[in-house]
């Protein structure tokens with residue numbers, strides 16, 4: 001009994017928070033279709049989220065592709081290795097690792113910064129000030145960020161996918177002694193539109209999730225520097241967990257037939 | 258003219274607000290006459306800033322009513338609240354400048370985002386307003402973090418008056434300013450009331466400012482307004498709380514929570 005009661009409270013708190021986050025997201029999304037629109041904010045956020053995340057995401061997927069090829073070579077039968085490894089790398093990257101790695105990196109980079117920025121604005125009354133200047137903060141701050149996250153991640157992941165595949169090719173050609181052209185040909189034969197698209201849908205969902213967590217925790221930050229710190233941590237942790245949860249659910253939806 | 262002859266612009270009735278177990282406002286009543294300058298005085302932490310935020314609709318009171326132009330804002334929907342808030346310009350105690358925007362963009366923010374004015378039209382207005390608070394055009398392109406505390410305060414003031422709203426709230430406009438600059442700001446507040454016909458509510462601890470700015474004075478103590486009246490009656494109020502406060506005496510009915518070591 002004494003063990004069950006805190007567990008019950010935890011579950012209740014989880015439901016309550018999910019409800020609050022959902023309402024927050026719905027309110028923000030309702031501003032996507034109601035003018036005025038803050039186009040400059042949107043462009044700025046897309047550049048911030050998409051463009052400036054390129055180096056981090058590129059490096060991450062590059063090494064992921066490289067290590068995949070290496071692991072596959074040492075782990076699998078080396079018979080017919082060239083096409084097996086090309087297949088494995090492109091499948092794993094486009095379906096799973098591209099979006100998940102990019103999502104996690106963006107959670108650390110953008111989600112944290114977003115939460116810290118909004119929390120600081122909350123603490124220093126800048127969000128209150130927006131309200132007094134006829135600019136609803138949900139519309140001006142949150143709505144463009146959520147949209148930017150959702151729009152910026154798919155192209156980011158698409159580029160990451162290409163880099164990841166190139167990572168596998170690099171290891172294949174340089175280290176394992178494959179024929180580079182044959183490797184690429186095998187990749188092209190195996191890659192399917194469905195895999196790529198499913199990965200890009202995941203990317204959009206992860207982008208939304210990361211920015212939602214950053215905005216929600218920043219917007220509802222507690223007072224003082226401590227509040228800002230807590231908001232940042234909560235944003236990154238919750239976004240990372242949700243990415244993995246949604247990844248499973250989406251995989252289930254796409255591929256379990 | 259006194260409060261009971263002029264119609265009130267804002268009527269605060271029996272407003273209570275607590276944070277957790279801490280009761281900040283407990284039945285605050287205040288009538289703010291239209292087109293006049295009202296100054297709120299009272300000890301630190303007595304809920305003056307909280308009251309202004311309640312009137313702005315940024316904090317939801319636990320009970321009571323707040324009327325602006327006869328409309329009870331607490332009973333209104335979100336859209337109509339936003340319309341009412343349009344009428345109010347606010348200088349926050351901490352300035353609350355947008356630190357990602359330049360000084361002139363801060364001042365012009367309400368004009369550009371709220372009234373959809375173009376940057377080309379709004380910038381000269383912003384520079385004029387900065388001039389009124391004693392800041393030159395060279396400051397306009399700096400970021401708030403590059404300014405001193407007193408300069409930030411004045412930018413906040415310029416932002417509050419930029420759209421020439423009907424109602425102006427100033428939360429400690431002269432703290433952190435030198436006496437001469439404080440005088441300039443006091444004149445500016447008077448000018449907003451006299452020339453624009455604005456209704457001003459100022460919170461200040463500076464008794465010189467009070468005498469300079471106020472038509473009406475209201476004193477808050479322990480979450481309630483214990484005295485309000487025209488500035489001329491301030492010295493002859495006969496209220497022991499007022500007398501202790503305006504003369505800054507340590508002895509009197511206002512017990513301080515200070516313990517000597």
Ligand SMILES: Nc1ncnc2c1ncn2[C@@H]1O[C@H](COP(=O)(O)OP(=O)(O)OP(=O)(O)O)[C@@H](O)[C@H]1O
Nearest residue numbers: 276279281299300301302303304305306307308350
């Ligand atoms: N958002 C909040 N959450 C919790 N407590 C708050 C909040 N805002 C204000 N308070 C508390 O309410 C009380 C009144 O605060 P307020 O800022 O209104 O004081 P004040 O009268 O403006 O004081 P000062 O003259 O020092 O500015 C304080 O004790 C403060 O701790």
Ligand SMILES: [Mg+2]
Nearest residue numbers: 305306350428
């Ligand atoms: Mg205050």
